[in-house]
Amino acid sequence: MTGVLLVGLLAASPAPIASPAAASPSPAPAVSPAGRPETPPSAPPSITAGLSGLPAARAAALDAAIVAAMGRLGIPGLSAAVVTGRELRWTSGYGLADVENGVAATPTTVYRLASVSKPITATAALQLAEKGRLDLDAPIQRYLPSYPEKPWPITSRELLCHQSGTRNWSEVEFHNTRRFPSLADALAPFKDDALLFEPGTRTQYTSLGYTLLGAVIESAAGARFVDALRTAVFEPAGMDSARDDDVFAIVPHRAEGYWRRADGTLLNAPLTDTSNRLPGGGLLASVDDVGRFASALLKGTLLKPETLQMAFAPQPLRSGKATGYGLGWIVGHHAKRREAYHTGGQPEVSTVLYLLPDSGVAVAILADLEGVENGLLDLARQLAMSATG
Numbered sequence: 373m374t375g376v377l378l379v380g381l382l383a384a385s386p387a388p389i390a391s392p393a394a395a396s397p398s399p400a401p402a403v404s405p406a407g408r409p410e411t412p413p414s415a416p417p418s419i420t421a422g423l424s425g426l427p428a429a430r431a432a433a434l435d436a437a438i439v440a441a442m443g444r445l446g447i448p449g450l451s452a453a454v455v456t457g458r459e460l461r462w463t464s465g466y467g468l469a470d471v472e473n474g475v476a477a478t479p480t481t482v483y484r485l486a487s488v489s490k491p492i493t494a495t496a497a498l499q500l501a502e503k504g505r506l507d508l509d510a511p512i513q514r515y516l517p518s519y520p521e522k523p524w525p526i527t528s529r530e531l532l533c534h535q536s537g538t539r540n541w542s543e544v545e546f547h548n549t550r551r552f553p554s555l556a557d558a559l560a561p562f563k564d565d566a567l568l569f570e571p572g573t574r575t576q577y578t579s580l581g582y583t584l585l586g587a588v589i590e591s592a593a594g595a596r597f598v599d600a601l602r603t604a605v606f607e608p609a610g611m612d613s614a615r616d617d618d619v620f621a622i623v624p625h626r627a628e629g630y631w632r633r634a635d636g637t638l639l640n641a642p643l644t645d646t647s648n649r650l651p652g653g654g655l656l657a658s659v660d661d662v663g664r665f666a667s668a669l670l671k672g673t674l675l676k677p678e679t680l681q682m683a684f685a686p687q688p689l690r691s692g693k694a695t696g697y698g699l700g701w702i703v704g705h706h707a708k709r710r711e712a713y714h715t716g717g718q719p720e721v722s723t724v725l726y727l728l729p730d731s732g733v734a735v736a737i738l739a740d741l742e743g744v745e746n747g748l749l750d751l752a753r754q755l756a757m758s759a760t761g
Contacts, residue, residue, distance in 0.1 A: 629720020
């Protein structure tokens with residue numbers, strides 16, 4: 373399997389950051405051993421329609437764009453959702469969620485969210501801050517007194533925006549097969565490690581930092597992390613399928629996951645247990661429910677408007693330099709429109725949740741192929757344009 377390398381968040385540039393969880397740039401069309409491009413399948417992927425609250429012409433444009441992108445990126449199965457006017461309007465599934473058994477991808481297919489988990493975790497933290505139960509600027513030892521002291525204090529705000537200096541996972545940790553029964557257990561492999569830099573002076577993307585943030589949330593909420601998410605986010609947003617990614621659990625409608633060799637051969641993804649990074653990359657949900665999350669967020673169901681604007685604001689370094697990351701979101705402008713989004717890439721999946729906050733528009737795409745999250749971001753931007761005319 374191809375290795376997965378994080379694209380760092382460059383603190384010197386306020387521009388949007390490309391795919392923080394990117395495994396690799398989206399692959400070029402597969403090439404045969406003879407050096408010729410592989411011939412794409414002659415039959416287009418099947419389409420399983422869900423909500424159909426958009427005009428027929430716009431829905432047809434979405435279908436065409438998705439089918440074309442699937443062929444270009446070699447994606448076996450994909451589910452997509454579109455929010456307009458802050459309401460979930462349209463969902464659909466394409467291709468196969470399980471290639472071996474011919475199971476269609478639908479709007480209710482459940483996928484790994486990968487780093488799209490981070491905006492959900494950030495929302496729970498910001499809710500606790502609204503209620504006065506979490507001080508974003510207090511040292512985390514206020515909530516985790518047993519966490520080892522570092523030369524400088526770490527705050528929840530710095531964890532949210534990747535300025536804490538906490539390291540990211542190693543390649544071995546990324547392909548983890550060990551089950552961590554709790555977040556306290558998941559802290560053990562890195563809690564004694566030195567910080568990479570003084571918090572607030574640089575930006576370094578880190579899913580392990582979100583594992584630490586999840587432990588802070590547990591303490592501030594007085595509940596297990598997933599229970600805290602259920603109360604704060606899943607239930608208010610109507611996300612019935614959302615849960616932790618337990619590789620041992622029987623999860624109805626769970627998608628299989630795939631990767632492609634350089635010659636284009638499709639293979640099953642190897643087992644990876646995401647319990648070492650649950651808050652930053654270890655959630656499951658259907659695209660229906662990711663769309664419901666985006667709708668609830670944009671409507672003010674989950675956070676106050678001023679809190680949401682804070683989440684979408686670039687978080688500066690202590691020096692005043694701008695960054696491309698807010699509180700749980702990559703933020704910036706594209707085609708003269710303000711955007712906030714997160715991509716995700718890990719074994720089995722590529723994902724994106726893309727928002728145009730000022731327009732009340734969101735696009736969620738979950739795919740069962742690794743390494744194409746950059747391509748999904750391009751597609752999400754295209755779908756957002758098509759959905760709004």
